[in-house]
Amino acid sequence: xxxxxxxxxxxxxxxxxxxxxxxxxxxxxxxxxxxxxxxxxxxxxxxxxxxxxxxxxxxxxxxxxxxxxxxxxxxxxxxxxxxxxxxxxxxxxxxxxxxxxxxxxxxxxxxxxxxxxxxxxxxxxxxxxxxxxxxxxxxxxxxxxxxxxxxxxxxxxxxxxxxxxxxxxxxxxxxxxxxxxxxxxxxxxxxxxxxxxxxxxxxxxxxxxxxxxxxxxxxxxxxxxxxxxxxxxxxxxxxxxxxxxxxxxxxxxxxxxxxxxxxxxxxxxxxxxxxxxxxxxxxxxxxxxxxxxxxxxxxxxxxxxxxxxxxxxxxxxxxxxxxxxxxxxxxxxxxxxxxxxxxxxxxxxxxxxxxxxxxxxxxxxxxxxxxxxxxxxxxxxxxxxxxxxxxxxxxxxxxxxxxxxxxxxxxxxxxxxxxxxxxxxxxxxxxxxxxxxxxxxxxxxxxxxxxxxxxxxxxxxxxxxxxxxxxxxxxxxxxx
Amino acid sequence: xxxxxxxxxxxxxxxxxxxxxxxxxxxxxxxxxxxxxxxxxxxxxxxxxxxxxxxxxxxxxxxxxxxxxxxxxxxxxxxxxxxxxxxxxxxxxxxxxxxxxxxxxxxxxxxxxxxxxxxxxxxxxxxxxxxxxxxxxxxxxxxxxxxxxxxxxxxxxxxxxxxxxxxxxxxxxxxxxxxxxxxxxxxxxxxxxxxxxxxxxxxxxxxxxxxxxxxxxxxxxxxxxxxxxxxxxxxxxxxxxxxxxxxxxxxxxxxxxxxxxxxxxxxxxxxxxxxxxxxxxxxxxxxxxxxxxxxxxxxxxxxxxxx
Numbered sequence: 001x002x003x004x005x006x007x008x009x010x011x012x013x014x015x016x017x018x019x020x021x022x023x024x025x026x027x028x029x030x031x032x033x034x035x036x037x038x039x040x041x042x043x044x045x046x047x048x049x050x051x052x053x054x055x056x057x058x059x060x061x062x063x064x065x066x067x068x069x070x071x072x073x074x075x076x077x078x079x080x081x082x083x084x085x086x087x088x089x090x091x092x093x094x095x096x097x098x099x100x101x102x103x104x105x106x107x108x109x110x111x112x113x114x115x116x117x118x119x120x121x122x123x124x125x126x127x128x129x130x131x132x133x134x135x136x137x138x139x140x141x142x143x144x145x146x147x148x149x150x151x152x153x154x155x156x157x158x159x160x161x162x163x164x165x166x167x168x169x170x171x172x173x174x175x176x177x178x179x180x181x182x183x184x185x186x187x188x189x190x191x192x193x194x195x196x197x198x199x200x201x202x203x204x205x206x207x208x209x210x211x212x213x214x215x216x217x218x219x220x221x222x223x224x225x226x227x228x229x230x231x232x233x234x235x236x237x238x239x240x241x242x243x244x245x246x247x248x249x250x251x252x253x254x255x256x257x258x259x260x261x262x263x264x265x266x267x268x269x270x271x272x273x274x275x276x277x278x279x280x281x282x283x284x285x286x287x288x289x290x291x292x293x294x295x296x297x298x299x300x301x302x303x304x305x306x307x308x309x310x311x312x313x314x315x316x317x318x319x320x321x322x323x324x325x326x327x328x329x330x331x332x333x334x335x336x337x338x339x340x341x342x343x344x345x346x347x348x349x350x351x352x353x354x355x356x357x358x359x360x361x362x363x364x365x366x367x368x369x370x371x372x373x374x375x376x377x378x379x380x381x382x383x384x385x386x387x388x389x390x391x392x393x394x395x396x397x398x399x400x401x402x403x404x405x406x407x408x409x410x411x412x413x414x415x416x417x418x419x420x421x422x423x424x425x426x427x428x429x430x431x432x433x434x435x436x437x438x439x440x441x442x443x444x445x446x447x448x449x450x451x452x453x454x455x456x457x458x459x460x461x462x463x464x465x466x467x468x469x470x471x472x473x474x475x476x477x478x479x480x
Numbered sequence: 481x482x483x484x485x486x487x488x489x490x491x492x493x494x495x496x497x498x499x500x501x502x503x504x505x506x507x508x509x510x511x512x513x514x515x516x517x518x519x520x521x522x523x524x525x526x527x528x529x530x531x532x533x534x535x536x537x538x539x540x541x542x543x544x545x546x547x548x549x550x551x552x553x554x555x556x557x558x559x560x561x562x563x564x565x566x567x568x569x570x571x572x573x574x575x576x577x578x579x580x581x582x583x584x585x586x587x588x589x590x591x592x593x594x595x596x597x598x599x600x601x602x603x604x605x606x607x608x609x610x611x612x613x614x615x616x617x618x619x620x621x622x623x624x625x626x627x628x629x630x631x632x633x634x635x636x637x638x639x640x641x642x643x644x645x646x647x648x649x650x651x652x653x654x655x656x657x658x659x660x661x662x663x664x665x666x667x668x669x670x671x672x673x674x675x676x677x678x679x680x681x682x683x684x685x686x687x688x689x690x691x692x693x694x695x696x697x698x699x700x701x702x703x704x705x706x707x708x709x710x711x712x713x714x715x716x717x718x719x720x721x722x723x724x725x726x727x728x729x730x731x732x733x734x735x736x737x738x739x740x741x742x743x744x745x746x747x748x749x750x751x752x753x754x755x756x757x758x759x760x761x762x763x764x765x766x767x768x769x770x771x772x773x774x775x776x777x778x779x780x781x782x783x784x785x786x787x
Contacts, residue, residue: 006562083532085515088522101524153563174564174572176648176737199647201735202745209645210735213637363512363750370516380518400520 002156002169004138005077005084010470011200015178016138018196018474019163023051023070023120023135028467030291030386032132036065036142036164037120046127046422051135053118057187059162065142067114073143074112086139089384092131094123127420129427130387137385166191166475175200180474192478208456217461217479221454223335227278234456237280241289241383241468242451243391244281246328246343249373250406250444254324258442259315264376265301265439265446266308267350268343273449276338282450286435287391289450291468293424294388294431300439300447305350312351320352327356330378331365339448340378369403379403380451386469388431389419395438395445406444411437481778485771492767499763500550500756504543507747507755514559514750533559546756555760556753560746566757570739574761576648577731577738581724583654584661588719591666593712596673600681601700613670620667626729629660633733646735657734661727665719669712677708706780713780717773721765725758 001007004016023040024032034040037051057065074093077084078100091097094111098104111123124131134140144162151160158169166188167180178198184190201207204222211219221229229235248255248264255261270283282290285300309319317323328343330336340357347353355376360368369377381401383390392415393399397407414434421427439447457464463476515521515529530536534545549556555566595613602609636656637645643656680686681704689699726740739758746754778784 001562001564003563080528081532083525083528085521085525085529087525087528091522097522097524100528102528156563173737174561174569176735199735201646202741203732203735206646206733206735209633209638210647213641213645215644215647361512362748363516364510365512366516366518367511367513370520384519400522 022141049122051120066117067120069142071114133385191475261443263308263311269303328376329374404444555757560749560751573739577726583658587662588666592669595670599674600677617667617670680708717769721769
């Protein structure tokens with residue numbers, strides 16, 4: 001699915017990131033740096049952004065990339081008829097959610113406007129400090145109105161599609177392979193690779209066999225294979241902005257008592273997880289992941305079995321006696337099962353509580369979360385954009401992704417205030433306090449660990465440096 | 481004959497209708513929808529999507545709409561692969577499954593029928609040939625195809641580099657998956673063929689052939705084979721339909737861009753139109769394969785024609 005207004009899967013996004021560029025893009029440390037925009041200005045109230053576009057960026061058919069292409073792309077993303085799942089990325093733009101929900105019919109009232117060919121003006125409904133990170137995301141990339149209208153649903157096929165990035169789409173065998181070719185007219189200079197081929201391989205051990213027999217140069221390792229390849233010189237590992245947590249339904253006894261939730265979190269020794277999964281997972285007690293600003297590993301409840309037992313006693317369940325039968329629910333997959341069994345054993349050992357386990361098929365599990373949230377459940381979250389807000393706003397009172405039924409006005413206020421706070425130190429203070437409420441005081445969730453990407457990369461592949469958003473800029477890669 | 485074929489094809493219509501209806505009902509009973517993801521979509525976005533795909537209409541209306549579009553030959557859009565229709569997906573992936581399935585089918589016929597005949601004939605003088613081929617047959621039936629596939633990859637690709645371990649770029653890529661698919665049906669056919677051939681060899685009419693002094697080759701392949709092969713024909717119809725619509729496991733292991741994987745992934749993704757599409761294609765193939773089997777019967781056995 002290469003329509004960047006509609007693509008949501010990681011494979012499509014990885015390809016789009018290499019054939020297209022937006023206003024900004026992330027550097028190695030995930031700071032948004034100029035791409036098609038050569039710079040931007042922010043008004044004093046933080047609500048208006050003026051993006052100044054390069055004049056030297058061309059589409060692969062030779063036409064210049066203009067501010068109008070961005071305006072069109074954004075309006076199409078927000079058009080209810082497009083039915084884009086990622087329309088919410090631009091909900092901070094003036095009138096965007098009103099237009100996307102159909103309350104407002106006139107797209108000219110949207111806060112995005114091309115002032116001329118090289119100037120794009122964006123008005124926001126509130127001053128969002130991380131907005132230049134949003135414009136690095138594929139869904140916000142420019143689009144050619146004439147191409148989309150001429151080819152309809154088929155506009156992304158090779159031959160129809162036009163792009164502005166370091167590579168162009170040469171061949172696409174749906175659900176099988178994609179071939180990209182170097183774009184000699186790329187404004188940043190022709191990339192060093194002549195062509196790149198992606199294979200869509202469902203079974204990761206098949207991919208690994210192809211890697212070993214010379215069919216692939218880069219491959220992600222299946223979890224089971226990690227121990228055997230860990231000491232291999234071609235093994236590469238990097239942390240991802242992805243957190244793994246267990247949540248509590250705070251409305252269901254006994255988890256309506258925050259002492260019980262604290263006890264459950266304190267009874268877990270998180271060092272166990274990398275030992276079980278063997279993928280170099282980073283144990284975590286705080287929620288904002290490493291690699292993001294405001295990351296603070298000192299936040300969160302440490303492993304403290306005595307303290308946990310004391311809290312449980314205070315809550316009326318001394319030595320686990322009288323604790324009602326509870327079931328922890330997770331979606332079926334080998335990694336989740338290993339973690340769940342370990343948690344079950346630790347709760348038994350440290351709190352003398354028997355927790356039953358129930359695994360469900362993924363979509364069934366999601367329905368269960370929605371309709372009848374279990375007392376304890378497993379979920380994860382991967383960053384949409386590398387700002388703490390993306391992790392912290394999950395658990396605000398009106399977030400659709402907050403399955404815990406937990407509502408805390410102070411938490412909401414802190415997270416809201418951090419979005420508009422311009423000063424990074426000030427933001428960090430707000431997030432520290434919010435994280436303490438989330439993971440130490442109220443504990444609607446217990447973070448467990450941060451995921452890691454495990455790869456094998458051939459030694460002749462140079463310049464391959466994926467960042468924590470798992471974005472790979474192939475324009476920087478060469479073969480020696 | 482033409483009247484017979486037409487009648488059978490007409491009978492296929494209610495069969496397909498029943499398959500479509502039952503699949504439609506079952507897939508909507510299963511909890512979870514196509515757009516339920518880890519990242520819960522905001523309600524206004526969910527509303528846009530449901531409107532686009534008519535998922536906001538009552539189920540009865542969706543059902544009628546689906547059947548109406550089906551009559552027009554429109555299998556609908558895929559939810560998981562936006563911008564692609566179910567027909568696009570089937571047109572793109574069916575050929576690879578057909579190629580692989582046909583190759584596996586031919587292999588299993590050659591190996592199965594061949595081994596069955598050789599076993600049956602050599603049983604008298606040459607017991608070790610019979611014993612070896614029947615032992616292989618037991619192995620073929622009892623080893624699951626994914627185990628065999630993994631073994632073949634390990635030995636013939638990883639260690640000896642004779643064939644590529646996966647992908648779909650030319651004829652040599654089809655050998656390992658075809659062998660993996662063919663092993664079990666070949667083994668089954670070998671056993672059936674052996675039993676059937678042996679019982680035919682005892683028939684009086686064959687003794688007559690021998691007595692008349694017909695050449696052995698003509699006796700075996702003209703007179704005996706024609707009667708002995710009937711059980712294989714019966715088995716071949718559904719086998720062919722199954723093989724050419726693709727195997728999820730084999731396509732997955734060898735990363736083949738075939739249709740088989742959608743029988744599973746479409747259900748996991750709750751991609752309703754795609755589930756319906758591949759199920760209907762499979763049903764059509766079964767109906768056609770059974771029809772072909774019946775036609776073959778009548779060609780092999782004149783008595784069927786008279787009935």
